[in-house]
Amino acid sequence: QVQLVQSGAEVKNPGASVKVSCKASGYTFTTYEMHWMRQAPGQGLQWMGIINPMNGDTMYAQELQGRVTMTRDTSTSTIYMELNNLRSEDAAVYYCARENIPRAKHFDYWGQGTLVTVSS
Amino acid sequence: QSALTQPASVSGSPGQSITISCTGTTRDVGNNNFVSWYQHLPGKAPKLMLCDVSNRPSGVSDRFSGSKSGNTASLTISGLQAEDEADYFCISHRGGSSPYVFGTGTKVTVL
Numbered sequence: 001q002v003q004l005v006q007s008g009a010e011v012k013n014p015g016a017s018v019k020v021s022c023k024a025s026g027y028t029f030t031t032y033e034m035h036w037m038r039q040a041p042g043q044g045l046q047w048m049g050i051i052n053p054m055n056g057d058t059m060y061a062q063e064l065q066g067r068v069t070m071t072r073d074t075s076t077s078t079i080y081m082e083l084n085n086l087r088s089e090d091a092a093v094y095y096c097a098r099e100n101i102p103r104a105k106h107f108d109y110w111g112q113g114t115l116v117t118v119s120s
Numbered sequence: 121q122s123a124l125t126q127p128a129s130v131s132g133s134p135g136q137s138i139t140i141s142c143t144g145t146t147r148d149v150g151n152n153n154f155v156s157w158y159q160h161l162p163g164k165a166p167k168l169m170l171c172d173v174s175n176r177p178s179g180v181s182d183r184f185s186g187s188k189s190g191n192t193a194s195l196t197i198s199g200l201q202a203e204d205e206a207d208y209f210c211i212s213h214r215g216g217s218s219p220y221v222f223g224t225g226t227k228v229t230v231l
Contacts, residue, residue: 015172045222105213106156110165
């Protein structure tokens with residue numbers, strides 16, 4: 001069965017970086033594009049970006065350009081999202097999600113979420 | 121970023137039907153049929169319930185149905201059951217540099 005398992009909660013200081021992982025299993029990793037989204041407390045979800053696990057191509061939300069990097073490791077079927085120069089407003093639950101094929105514009109599987117706390 | 125408007129909460133008794141609306145604009149909901157709905161239990165991974173406005177993925181109960189009129193999409197849960205108690209949110213694709221817009225979320229309570 002398809003599973004997306006994310007890394008555990010993180011507590012970071014302002015200005016630090018955080019790297020969240022999302023390990024995929026139960027399907028061919030390189031076939032499906034993957035997205036990252038986040039939800040700050042009391043707010044709606046926000047799209048952060050997309051990565052193509054086949055070739056590593058990425059596209060990021062404009063407001064995160066320069067601070068976010070998405071990568072993948074095909075040997076472990078894992079994608080990563082690194083966010084630099086953390087600010088208080090980056091405190092959120094971060095989710096990875098698989099986009100159904102072909103380019104279906106919806107997400108058929110999600111990770112369980114990773115809580116990132118930014119506090120001094 | 122702008123969000124799709126959903127009612128904060130909807131409630132119903134077991135066996136009743138409830139409808140959750142998801143209102144956007146001509147740039148998103150009104151522009152295509154790429155509206156999807158998700159069920160989210162606290163601490164769990166969101167679950168896809170409907171895609172492309174009204175298509176149910178395999179394994180999703182036929183008590184869940186979807187529709188769209190203009191800039192508003194709707195999710196209807198028929199024969200409400202206790203297990204349906206959860207948060208529900210919609211997502212619409214709109215293309216461009218910020219290709220997805222998200223609903224504000226609706227808490228469904230089974231009385």
